[in-house]
Amino acid sequence: MAQNIEEILAGMSQEIRTPVNTITSFARLLCNTDDPAKKRRYVDIIQTNCSLLQNLLDDMLESAKGTDAPAHVSEAETGADNARNEKVDVQDDEIPITSEHPKHRGVKPTLLVAEDNESNYFLMSSLLEDDYNLIHAWNGREAVELFSEKHPDLILMDINMPLMDGYEATRNIRQLSGTVPVIAVTAYAFSSDRTRIMESGFDSYVSKPVNADRLLGEIARLLG
Numbered sequence: 053m054a055q056n057i058e059e060i061l062a063g064m065s066q067e068i069r070t071p072v073n074t075i076t077s078f079a080r081l082l083c084n085t086d087d088p089a090k091k092r093r094y095v096d097i098i099q100t101n102c103s104l105l106q107n108l109l110d111d112m113l114e115s116a117k118g119t120d121a122p123a124h125v126s127e128a129e130t131g132a133d134n135a136r137n138e139k140v141d142v143q144d145d146e147i148p149i150t151s152e153h154p155k156h157r158g159v160k161p162t163l164l165v166a167e168d169n170e171s172n173y174f175l176m177s178s179l180l181e182d183d184y185n186l187i188h189a190w191n192g193r194e195a196v197e198l199f200s201e202k203h204p205d206l207i208l209m210d211i212n213m214p215l216m217d218g219y220e221a222t223r224n225i226r227q228l229s230g231t232v233p234v235i236a237v238t239a240y241a242f243s244s245d246r247t248r249i250m251e252s253g254f255d256s257y258v259s260k261p262v263n264a265d266r267l268l269g270e271i272a273r274l275l276g
């Protein structure tokens with residue numbers, strides 16, 4: 053039972069960390085842009101994620117009152133893609149995702165970004181799109197498929213994803229290429245997770261909330 057509670061709290065922590073990460077990161081981007089359209093979009097994202105956070109906290113309070121707390125929270129925990137489909141879906145109409153830049157294709161290094169959370173992907177693409185050609189995978193399975201098809205120069209791999217997680221996707225990709233740099237990008241908090249990541253075929257590790265300098269620095273370092 054104690055372990056169960058630990059898992060529930062870890063799940064809650066993960067759920068909360070996603071919107072907090074997004075709010076923090078887009079606040080930073082907001083400070084660094086003069087483009088009015090981008091400012092509007094970033095403020096929209098911050099407001100949407102504040103609402104999401106509020107709803108999450110309300111849900112948790114409700115769960116704590118009822119007897120269905122474990123079931124309810126484990127649903128949220130395992131449903132990274134459900135979170136996207138249900139809660140973050142609000143943003144589908146609001147955030148135009150531009151994952152490819154035909155003008156520069158073939159000139160910039162190509163990065164495959166495996167990330168199941170739309171807000172997180174939008175943050176990554178905002179940080180990277182000026183310097184890199186981006187390919188987006190929504191889950192680990194898609195990441196393996198897109199790696200085979202597109203042969204990216206580097207991979208940014210979320211760990212917690214639906215259908216196939218980042219560990220399994222990286223194992224599969226490692227059978228196809230022993231050399232492509234793979235950076236784990238994850239909100240996992242425990243040092244045991246970090247150890248497992250570094251023993252699972254990844255070249256590096258960037259924790260969420262993503263620090264832009266660290267992310268860009270690791271990509272540049274691994275692309276040599």
Ligand code: MN
Nearest residue numbers: 168210212213
């Ligand atoms: Mn994820």
